[in-house]
Amino acid sequence: MRRNLLFLLLVLLVPFSGQAQEALVIIAHGSLPKTDLATVQRLYTGRILSIAEQPAVPINLPPGNPLRQQFLEAYLEQNEEQYTGYWLVRRYVGKGTPPREMASVEEILRFVGSTPGAVAYVPQSKVPKGANVVFKR
Amino acid sequence: MNHRSLLTGVLPFLVAFAQPVQAVDFNWSGFGTLGYVESDESRNYQRFINDSGTIKRDSVLGGQMDVKFDQHWGATVQARLAPSDHYESRWQAALTWAFVSWRPSDDWLIRLGKIRLPLMLNTENLDVGATFDLARLPQEVYSISPMTDVWGVSVSKSWLAETMEWNLEAYTGRADPYWRYYGREIRDGNPTPGSWFVPLDVASSGLVLTARDIGNTFRVGIHEVNASRVGAQSQSEIPYRQVTPSFGFYDMLSGSKVDNLRIPVQTMAASISLPAEVKVTAEYARMKVDSASEGLTRWGAYLAVSKRIGAWTPYVYYAKTKSSGGALDLYQDIDASAERNRRGSTLYNYQKMQADIVSPYDQWTGALGTSFRLTPRSIFKAEWAHTQTGVASNFVDAPSGGNSGDMRFNIFSLSYNFTF
Numbered sequence: 001m002r003r004n005l006l007f008l009l010l011v012l013l014v015p016f017s018g019q020a021q022e023a024l025v026i027i028a029h030g031s032l033p034k035t036d037l038a039t040v041q042r043l044y045t046g047r048i049l050s051i052a053e054q055p056a057v058p059i060n061l062p063p064g065n066p067l068r069q070q071f072l073e074a075y076l077e078q079n080e081e082q083y084t085g086y087w088l089v090r091r092y093v094g095k096g097t098p099p100r101e102m103a104s105v106e107e108i109l110r111f112v113g114s115t116p117g118a119v120a121y122v123p124q125s126k127v128p129k130g131a132n133v134v135f136k137r
Numbered sequence: 138m139n140h141r142s143l144l145t146g147v148l149p150f151l152v153a154f155a156q157p158v159q160a161v162d163f164n165w166s167g168f169g170t171l172g173y174v175e176s177d178e179s180r181n182y183q184r185f186i187n188d189s190g191t192i193k194r195d196s197v198l199g200g201q202m203d204v205k206f207d208q209h210w211g212a213t214v215q216a217r218l219a220p221s222d223h224y225e226s227r228w229q230a231a232l233t234w235a236f237v238s239w240r241p242s243d244d245w246l247i248r249l250g251k252i253r254l255p256l257m258l259n260t261e262n263l264d265v266g267a268t269f270d271l272a273r274l275p276q277e278v279y280s281i282s283p284m285t286d287v288w289g290v291s292v293s294k295s296w297l298a299e300t301m302e303w304n305l306e307a308y309t310g311r312a313d314p315y316w317r318y319y320g321r322e323i324r325d326g327n328p329t330p331g332s333w334f335v336p337l338d339v340a341s342s343g344l345v346l347t348a349r350d351i352g353n354t355f356r357v358g359i360h361e362v363n364a365s366r367v368g369a370q371s372q373s374e375i376p377y378r379q380v381t382p383s384f385g386f387y388d389m390l391s392g393s394k395v396d397n398l399r400i401p402v403q404t405m406a407a408s409i410s411l412p413a414e415v416k417v418t419a420e421y422a423r424m425k426v427d428s429a430s431e432g433l434t435r436w437g438a439y440l441a442v443s444k445r446i447g448a449w450t451p452y453v454y455y456a457k458t459k460s461s462g463g464a465l466d467l468y469q470d471i472d473a474s475a476e477r478n479r480r481g482s483t484l485y486n487y488q489k490m491q492a493d494i495v496s497p498y499d500q501w502t503g504a505l506g507t508s509f510r511l512t513p514r515s516i517f518k519a520e521w522a523h524t525q526t527g528v529a530s531n532f533v534d535a536p537s538g539g540n541s542g543d544m545r546f547n548i549f550s551l552s553y554n555f556t557f
Contacts, residue, residue: 047295047302048243055208063513078351084513088556089268093261094213094234094248097164097203117208 024071025127026135027112028119032056035134041076043119045086046096051119051134058099059108059120067105071121074137162205169198170266172552174273178544181534182524183276184225184317184332186548193220195273195552197264199233211238212250217264223315223334233264233286244295252291255306255345256282257420258354258406266554270443270508272520273550275456276532277502278437281422282402283362284314287341300350309342313367316430319534320493322486330537336367345404352410362400370394372429375471375491386484387471389429389491400426400433414445431464432497432531448510457501465528468497472540480538493535499527499542506550515555522548 026040033052042048043058050056061068063080072078078086087098102108105122112118112131119134127133172195176186185194199217206212214235221229236250253261257279262268289310296303315334318325324333343360365371374392379385406420423436439456459465475488506520526533526544533541 042297047297049208049240050243057208081510081513085268088265088514089262091166091201091203092168092265092268092556093255094236094238094253095246096211097205100162 021070022123022125023136024067024074024121025124025133026075026119026121027109027127027131028056028134029112029114029116030132031116032119032132032134037075037135037137040119040135044076044099046090046098055117056119057115057117059111059118060099060101061105061108062101062103067121067123075121164203164205165200166203166556167198167200168265168267168554168556170195170264170552170554172196172266172272172550172554174548174550176546176548178546180536180541180544182546182548183532184534185220195266195550196220197266199264201234209240211240212236213238219264223317223336225332244297246291246293246295248291249289251286251288252308252310253286254282254284254308254341254343254360255347255356256285256358256360256402256404257422258356258408258418260285265556266518266552267514267516267556270450270452270516270518271441271454271504272506272508272518272552273522275420275437275439275441275454275502275504277456277458277498277500278420278422278439280532281424281435281437281458282360283316283337283364283400284312284339284341287312287339289341301348302350304347304349306345306347307343308345310340312339312341313337314339318494318496319531320490321535321537321539322481322489325490328486332534337364338367339364343402352416354406354408356404356406358402358404360402360404362402363397364400365397370396371398372494373398373427375429375431375467375495377470377474385474386478387474387488387491389494392429395428398426398428400424416443416445417441418443429491429494430496431467432460432495434464435460435498437498449507450510451507452505454504455501456504458498459527460496460498464495465497465499468492468495468529471495496531497529498531500530500532501525501527514557515553518550518552518554520548520550522550524548 032054035051043056072083091097105126108120112120173192174186174194175190177188179188181187185191197219201215204212215233217233218230221227234251236248236252239247259269259274287310291308293304293306314337316337317332317334319332321330324331340363345358347356372389372392373395375387375389376392377385378388378391402424404422408418410416418441421438426433435458437458439454441452441454443450443452471488471492475485478485502522502524504520504522509517524546526541529540529542535541
C-alpha cells in the first residue's frame with residue numbers, strides 16, 4: 001500500500017515530459033499558393049527562392065527557440081546543430097545566408113501579414129483567422 | 138591591393154549604396170582558427186612546421202559581409218588575415234572573395250568578381266576550420282592546384298531531383314599567385330639557402346559537376362590553367378649538357394623556354410554517410426605541367442573515415458601524393474650529377490638548385506585525430522599525423538648537403554576553430 005502511494009506521489013510530482021507538442025503549420029502572405037513539404041525544405045535550405053515562381057522570403061525563429069527546434073525536426077528532419085552546420089558551409093562557399101530571423105511568433109505574424117512573399121511556421125493555435133495556411137504536416 | 142582588387146572590392150558596396158536603404162540587407166559574420174602545430178623534425182615542413190612549434194601554419198582570422206539587395210542580387214566580400222603567400226615571415230591581409238551575385242531564378246547563379254574555385258570538396262571553405270572535422274585538410278591533395286581564387290565569372294545551374302541536388306558550375310578567371318621554391322644550397326639570384334617566390338600570371342577555366350543530398354556529396358571537375366611568369370619566360374626543361382665525353386652537367390639555361398604553360402587539372406571526390414554516423418570521404422586530384430618543374434606533374438589522393446559520437450568526431454585518414462616517375466628520376470639524376478662535384482663549388486650548388494626546381498613530390502601521411510564540437514559554431518581539434526617521404530618531398534625544406542627523401546616525422550596539431 002505504501003509502495004502504491006509512493007508511486008502515485010511520484011506520478012503527480014513528475015511533470016509530464018511526454019506532453020504532446022502543438023502542431024506547426026506553414027503560413028504565408030496571401031500572394032503565395034499552397035505548397036508541399038519538399039518546397040518548404042528547399043526554401044529553408046536556400047536551394048530555391050520562390051514558390052510556384054512567386055518570390056518567397058522564409059522567416060525563422062532564433063536558435064534555441066523550442067518552436068524552431070520543433071520545425072527543424074518535423075519539417076527539415078534535422079537538429080539545430082545540423083541546420084547551423086549546413087548554413088555555415090553554405091555561407092562560406094558563397095551560396096547565400098540563412099533565412100531572416102525574428103524574435104517572436106507575434107513579430108512573424110505581423111511580418112507575414114504585411115510582406116508579399118513572406119513564409120513562416122507558427123503553432124496552429126496562433127494562426128489568425130483568414131491567414132493563408134500553405135502547408136501543414 | 139591591385140586595381141582589380143580595389144575595383145571589385147568596392148563594387149559591391151557601390152551597388153549597395155545605390156539601393157534604397159531599407160531594401161538592402163547586410164549580414165556580417167566572422168571566422169577564425171587558432172592553431173598550434175609541432176613536429177619532431179627540425180626541418181621546416183609545409184613552410185612552418187618544425188620541432189619548435191608554430192601557430193603560423195593553421196591560424197587565420199577572417200570576416201565576411203553578405204549583402205542582399207533584393208531577391209535576386211547580392212554581394213559578398215570576405216577578407217582574411219593569414220601568413221603571407223610570398224614572404225616567409227610576414228602576415229598578409231587579403232580579400233579572398235569580392236563578388237556580386239545574381240540569381241535570376243531558383244536554378245541559376247552567376248557570380249562576378251573574386252571567387253574561390255570549386256576544386257576539392259572543402260576548397261571554397263578551407264579557411265573556415267569550423268566547417269570540417271580534420272585538423273588540416275590533406276596537403277597531398279589540397280595543394281595540387283597552383284591557386285584557389287580567381288578574378289572572373291562563375292555560372293552555375295542546379296537541378297533538384299527527388300533527393301539529390303545536381304549542380305554544374307563553369308568558371309573562368311585570372312589570378313596572380315606566387316609559386317614558392319626552396320633551394321638547399323642557393324636560391325635564384327642569392328648564394329644562400331632559402332626560399333624564393335616566383336610571381337605568376339594565371340588564367341584558369343573549369344567545369345565542375347556536384348551532386349549532393351543531406352549526407353552525401355559527389356564531385357568531379359576538369360580544369361585548365363594557363364600560367365606564365367610575370368615579365369619572363371618559363372623554362373620548359375632541364376637538359377643534360379655533355380661538355381666532354383667524360384664530363385657534363387644539367388643546365389637549365391641551355392634548355393628551351395616557353396611563354397605559357399598549359400596545365401590540365403582533374404579532380405574527383407565523394408563523401409558518403411554510412412549507418413552509425415560513419416562518414417567516408419575520398420578525394421583525388423592530378424595535374425600535368427610540362428616545365429622544368431616537372432615534379433608538379435603529380436597525383437594526390439586521400440581516404441578519410443570518421444564517426445560521430447555525440448560532440449566527438451574521431452577520424453583517421455591516409456593520404457599520398459607522387460610526382461611522375463620521369464620527374465622523380467630527373468630529380469635523382471640531377472642530384473647525383475651534383476654529387477660528382479666538390480660540395481660548395483659553383484657547379485655543385487647550381488646542380489642542386491636545379492634539382493630543387495624540379496619540385497618532386499613523393500610522400501604519404503597517416504593521421505589519427507578528433508574534433509570536439511563545443512557549440513554548433515566552434516570546434517576544438519587535435520591530431521597526430523605521421524608522414525614518410527619517398528624519393529623526395531617538396532613540402533620539406535631540405536637541409537644543406539642533404540635531401541628530403543626517406544624522412545619520417547610526426548606532427549601534432551591542436552586548434553580552436555570558430556565562427557561568429
